[in-house]
Amino acid sequence: MKLAQRILAFGFSAMLMSAVAFGADKKGDAKKGQEVFENSACMGCHNTDNDEKRGNAPSLKGLFKKAGTTDAKVIDKVNKGGNGMPPYEEQLEPAQKTDLVAYLKTL
Numbered sequence: 780m781k782l783a784q785r786i787l788a789f790g791f792s793a794m795l796m797s798a799v800a801f802g803a804d805k806k807g808d809a810k811k812g813q814e815v816f817e818n819s820a821c822m823g824c825h826n827t828d829n830d831e832k833r834g835n836a837p838s839l840k841g842l843f844k845k846a847g848t849t850d851a852k853v854i855d856k857v858n859k860g861g862n863g864m865p866p867y868e869e870q871l872e873p874a875q876k877t878d879l880v881a882y883l884k885t886l
């Protein structure tokens with residue numbers, strides 16, 4: 780009986796832990812997203828600290844404050860690129876894209 784209880788308790792805490800890990804993953808990690816941003820040449824084209832366009836690339840400062848910006852639209856743009864932006868569908872893992880979104884929300 781005791782052993783069964785211990786197994787139950789273990790199973791329950793493992794479930795809790797994975798729920799927490801899953802939640803964190805879903806939300807994205809802004810700090811990691813910043814690294815992805817800096818290592819994926821995004822910063823070579825996009826300003827993040829002022830509103831100025833660089834060439835055709837719009838500043839990403841305040842991106843998520845603009846009406847109509849959603850996680851899905853931003854991820855779609857990152858995946859497909861277009862109009863002068865390279866596609867990142869193959870280059871980045873899904874989790875890295877979620878992290879990117881979390882970072883872009885801080886701008």
Ligand code: HEC
Nearest residue numbers: 819820821824835836837853856857861862863864865867
């Ligand atoms: C070679 C230059 C270049 C690189 C590198 C680049 N982009 Fe872009 N990006 C652009 C251009 C140009 C546009 C505008 C495209 C358009 O008008 O459709 C754009 C548009 C966007 C948009 C839409 C902005 C809006 O206001 O709707 C997002 C979001 C974005 N880029 C994110 C990124 C991220 C994240 C990265 C790195 C993973 C990245 N870009 C790398 C050139 C670039």
